[in-house]
Amino acid sequence: xxxxxxxxxxxxxxxxxxxxxxxxxxxxxxxxxxxxxxxxxxxxxxxxxxxxxxxxxxxxxxxxxxxxxxxxxxxxxxxxxxxxxxxxxxxxxxxxxxxxxxxxxxxxxxxxxxxxxxxxxxxxxxxxxxxxxxxxxxxxxxxxxxxxxxxxxxxxxxxxxxxxxxxxxxxxxxxxxxxxxxxxxxxxxxx
Amino acid sequence: xxxxxxxxxxxxxxxxxxxxxxxxxxxxxxxxxxxxxxxxxxxxxxxxxxxxxxxxxxxxxxxxxxxxxxxxxxxxxxxxxxxxxxxxxxxxxxxxxxxxxxxxxxxxxxxxxxxxxxxxxxxxxxxxxxxxxxxxxxxxxxxxxxxxxxxxxxxxxxxxxxxxxxxxxxxxxxxxxxxxxxxxxxxxxxx
Ligand SMILES: Cc1cn([C@H]2C[C@H](O)[C@@H](COP(=O)(O)OP(=O)(O)O[C@H]3O[C@H](CO)[C@@H](O)[C@H](O)[C@H]3O)O2)c(=O)[nH]c1=O
Ligand SMILES: Cc1cn([C@H]2C[C@H](O)[C@@H](COP(=O)(O)OP(=O)(O)O[C@H]3O[C@H](CO)[C@@H](O)[C@H](O)[C@H]3O)O2)c(=O)[nH]c1=O
Numbered sequence: 067x068x069x070x071x072x073x074x075x076x077x078x079x080x081x082x083x084x085x086x087x088x089x090x091x092x093x094x095x096x097x098x099x100x101x102x103x104x105x106x107x108x109x110x111x112x113x114x115x116x117x118x119x120x121x122x123x124x125x126x127x128x129x130x131x132x133x134x135x136x137x138x139x140x141x142x143x144x145x146x147x148x149x150x151x152x153x154x155x156x157x158x159x160x161x162x163x164x165x166x167x168x169x170x171x172x173x174x175x176x177x178x179x180x181x182x183x184x185x186x187x188x189x190x191x192x193x194x195x196x197x198x199x200x201x202x203x204x205x206x207x208x209x210x211x212x213x214x215x216x217x218x219x220x221x222x223x224x225x226x227x228x229x230x231x232x233x234x235x236x237x238x239x240x241x242x243x244x245x246x247x248x249x250x251x252x253x254x255x256x257x
Numbered sequence: 258x259x260x261x262x263x264x265x266x267x268x269x270x271x272x273x274x275x276x277x278x279x280x281x282x283x284x285x286x287x288x289x290x291x292x293x294x295x296x297x298x299x300x301x302x303x304x305x306x307x308x309x310x311x312x313x314x315x316x317x318x319x320x321x322x323x324x325x326x327x328x329x330x331x332x333x334x335x336x337x338x339x340x341x342x343x344x345x346x347x348x349x350x351x352x353x354x355x356x357x358x359x360x361x362x363x364x365x366x367x368x369x370x371x372x373x374x375x376x377x378x379x380x381x382x383x384x385x386x387x388x389x390x391x392x393x394x395x396x397x398x399x400x401x402x403x404x405x406x407x408x409x410x411x412x413x414x415x416x417x418x419x420x421x422x423x424x425x426x427x428x429x430x431x432x433x434x435x436x437x438x439x440x441x442x443x444x445x446x447x448x
Binding site for chain 2: 094095096097098099100101102103104105106107118119120121122123124125126127128131133147148174194196198200204205235236237
C-alpha cells in the first residue's frame with residue numbers, strides 16, 4: 067500500500083458519476099490512520115455531498131470470496147479497512163452507457179464513489195478483507211425488490227476475476243443472477 | 258464474536274451521554290455483514306442523530322498498540338472492522354462526573370457512542386485490529402489545540418490495560434499527556 071498520497075478525485079470515464087478517490091494514509095510506529103471519508107475536503111474536490119445514513123462492513127474470511135453484481139437504489143462510498151479487493155462495476159442504468167464496465171484494485175489507500183444504479187461487485191484478494199462503505203438510504207429486506215442484479219460470470223461484461231469464480235466463495239443468491247441480455251435496466255433517475 | 262444479537266442501546270451509568278450499542282452481525286459462508294451504523298434504527302433506540310461528516314480508520318499492526326487518552330470537541334461513534342480492542346473512557350468534562358471511568362471490550366459486534374469531551378482511548382488486543390469511527394466535526398491539525406489530553410498511565414483513573422503499557426506501542430505524543438490532577442476540564446457544552 068502506498069502511504070501519504072495527496073487526496074485526489076478522478077472521474078471514471080466509462081461510467082458517468084463514478085469517482086476514484088486516492089486517500090492519504092498516515093503510517094507510523096503503531097500502524098496507520100486515514101480519513102476514510104471527509105465531507106468538506108472531498109466535496110471541495112467533486113465528491114457529491116451525499117449525506118450518508120448507513121455505514122456497512124462486509125468481512126471476507128478467504129481470498130476469492132466474491133459478492134455481486136448488485137445495482138442498488140442509493141449511492142455508495144466504498145473502501146477497505148484491511149486487505150485488498152478487485153472491484154468490478156457495470157453500468158446498469160438505462161441509457162447509452164448501459165453495460166459499460168470499470169475494474170480496479172482497492173486497498174486502504176483508495177476509495178470509490180458509486181452512483182445509484184451502477185452494478186457493484188468485488189472479489190477479496192486477501193484473507194480477512196474488511197470492506198467498508200457508506201450509503202445514503204436505509205437498507206431494508208424489502209429494498210432488495212428495487213435492486214437490479216447481474217451475474218458475476220456475465221459473458222458480455224466478461225470481467226476477468228483474478229481468482230476464477232469456480233474456486234470462489236459466493237452466496238447462493240449471487241449464483242442465480244441473470245446475464246446482461248436478460249437484465250431490465252435500472253430506471254433513469256429523476257434529477 | 259457473537260452473531261445475530263438483536264440491536265440494543267444501553268446507557269453507560271458512569272458517563273452521562275455515553276452508549277453501548279450491540280450490533281447484529283450476519284454470518285454466512287463468505288464471512289459476515291453488519292450495519293455498523295444505521296441512522297434510522299439507532300436513533301429510534303436513543304442514539305443521537307449526530308450527523309457524521311467524517312469516517313476514520315486507525316489500523317494497528319500489533320496487539321498491545323495503545324492510543325489516547327484524547328477528549329475531542331466532537332461526538333464519536335466507534336466500532337471495529339477486524340480484531341478486538343479494550344476501550345477505556347474517562348469523563349473529562351467539567352462537572353460532577355469528571356474523572357469517572359468506563360472500560361469494556363469491543364469486537365465487531367459492539368459499538369460505543371462517545372459524547373464530546375469524554376476522553377477516549379483503546380488498546381488493540383489482536384494484531385491487525387482495524388478501529389473505525391464516525392465523527393460530527395471535521396478534524397484539522399489546528400483542532401488539536403481544543404483537545405483535552407490525559408495520560409494512559411494516569412494513577413487516579415488506574416486503567417487496567419490487558420497488556421502492560423511498557424510492552425505496548427504508543428505514539429511519542431501520547432507518552433507526554435498529564436495526570437488527571439493536572440488536566441484542565443473540558444469546558445461544559447452549551448445546549
Ligand atoms: C445490504 C444489507 C444486508 N443486510 C443483511 C441481509 C443478510 O442477512 C446479510 C447479507 O446480505 P447480502 O445481501 O447477502 O449481502 P451481500 O451479498 O454482501 O451484498 C451487499 O453487501 C455488499 C458488500 O458486502 C454490497 O456491495 C452489495 O451491494 C450489498 O447488496 O446482511 C443488512 O442487514 N443490511 C444491509 O444494508
Ligand atoms: C484524528 C486525525 C488525525 N489525522 C492525521 C494526523 C496524523 O498524521 C495521523 C495520526 O494522528 P494521531 O493524532 O496521532 O492519531 P491517534 O493518536 O490515533 O488519535 C486519533 O485517532 C484515534 C483513533 O486512532 C482517536 O481515538 C483519537 O481520539 C484521535 O485523536 O493522522 C488526520 O489526518 N485526520 C484526523 O481526523
